[in-house]
Amino acid sequence: MAPKPQVIALEEHYLDPEIKQHIAGMDRTGGPRVAERLDDVGQGRIAEMDAAGIDIQVLSHGAPSVQKIADAELAVRLARGANDRLAETVRAHPDRFAGFATLPTPDPKAAADELERAVTRLGFKGAMVHGLTNGLFLDDRRFWPIFERAAALDVPLYLHPSIPHPAVIEAYYKDYVDKYPTILRAAWGFTVETATQGIRLILSGVFDEHPGLKIILGHLGEGLPFYLWRINMGLVRDGAGPNWFRDAFCEHFWITTSGFFSDPALLLCVMEMGVDRILFSVDYPFVENAPGTEWVHRIPLCAEDSAKILSGNAKRLLKM
Ligand code: MN
Numbered sequence: 033m034a035p036k037p038q039v040i041a042l043e044e045h046y047l048d049p050e051i052k053q054h055i056a057g058m059d060r061t062g063g064p065r066v067a068e069r070l071d072d073v074g075q076g077r078i079a080e081m082d083a084a085g086i087d088i089q090v091l092s093h094g095a096p097s098v099q100k101i102a103d104a105e106l107a108v109r110l111a112r113g114a115n116d117r118l119a120e121t122v123r124a125h126p127d128r129f130a131g132f133a134t135l136p137t138p139d140p141k142a143a144a145d146e147l148e149r150a151v152t153r154l155g156f157k158g159a160m161v162h163g164l165t166n167g168l169f170l171d172d173r174r175f176w177p178i179f180e181r182a183a184a185l186d187v188p189l190y191l192h193p194s195i196p197h198p199a200v201i202e203a204y205y206k207d208y209v210d211k212y213p214t215i216l217r218a219a220w221g222f223t224v225e226t227a228t229q230g231i232r233l234i235l236s237g238v239f240d241e242h243p244g245l246k247i248i249l250g251h252l253g254e255g256l257p258f259y260l261w262r263i264n265m266g267l268v269r270d271g272a273g274p275n276w277f278r279d280a281f282c283e284h285f286w287i288t289t290s291g292f293f294s295d296p297a298l299l300l301c302v303m304e305m306g307v308d309r310i311l312f313s314v315d316y317p318f319v320e321n322a323p324g325t326e327w328v329h330r331i332p333l334c335a336e337d338s339a340k341i342l343s344g345n346a347k348r349l350l351k352m
Pocket of ligand 1: 043045192250290315
């Protein structure tokens with residue numbers, strides 16, 4: 033029998049003690065049980081990983097991280113401190129944890145420099161960015177130094193959701209927010225926000241300028257694999273090349289299973305993108321570990337493909 037593949041999970045959150053002082057209002061999420069586990073980057077977390085059969089968590093800060101810090105200098109200071117503390121956490125348990133950097137996107141040049149420091153000096157595997165940065169999508173030219181640096185370092189950027197823009201909440205969701213607050217989050221708002229981020233990135237031409245750029249989306253690609261054919265068809269009407277959009281997506285994007293443990297949705301992603309682009313994740317502690325590992329061990333794929341999703345693809349993409 034082949035040895036049991038390792039299980040690596042990529043979208044697993046914690047909160048930094050300093051950054052979390054700056055997270056307020058609707059951006060605060062979860063009850064006391066989630067809050068307690070977001071703070072724990074030690075034995076409690078590892079015990080939960082052991083109980084569910086997760087070997088390694090690639091740790092990332094929770095949303096919105098420093099993306100909504102209006103004072104760019106403060107964002108830079110907070111990100112550097114958080115990355116130093118995360119590096120200590122990983123050093124304490126190098127066989128159980130790896131890290132995605134926090135990037136101070138309010139200062140794009142500093143964010144590019146911090147990405148380089150986090151990768152080359154702290155050993156991080158890439159970075160995670162949450163939603164809009166002070167109201168701007170990341171395809172804005174001002175952020176391109178970050179993409180240039182990520183491509184040069186050959187590390188992926190994980191685009192994670194955040195609460196939608198206030199004007200979007202007002203126009204699209206406000207009637208249902210009181211009764212169904214997750215309409216802004218996992219139930220729909222996160223998906224639209226992050227899928228839009230992904231689409232805009234391709235439309236911007238950033239992948240033409242930086243062909244080595246690698247992007248990770250959680251939640252099985254935020255719906256984009258399902259819509260690839262239709263988005264592509266629409267853009268062809270606008271004069272795009274026959275397979276421009278779907279080729280760009282399938283060449284530059286990887287997706288994870290965070291918080292989305294569905295056989296039909298997974299199989300659609302395999303059919304659209306190929307199994308090499310799909311990586312296991314839970315979205316801990318917003319989602320429990322056990323339903324994720326129980327599901328992923330019985331997905332209807334052969335052992336070889338399953339092993340790629342469990343950790344083979346992560347090891348290749350993150351050079352672990
Ligand atoms: Mn998440």
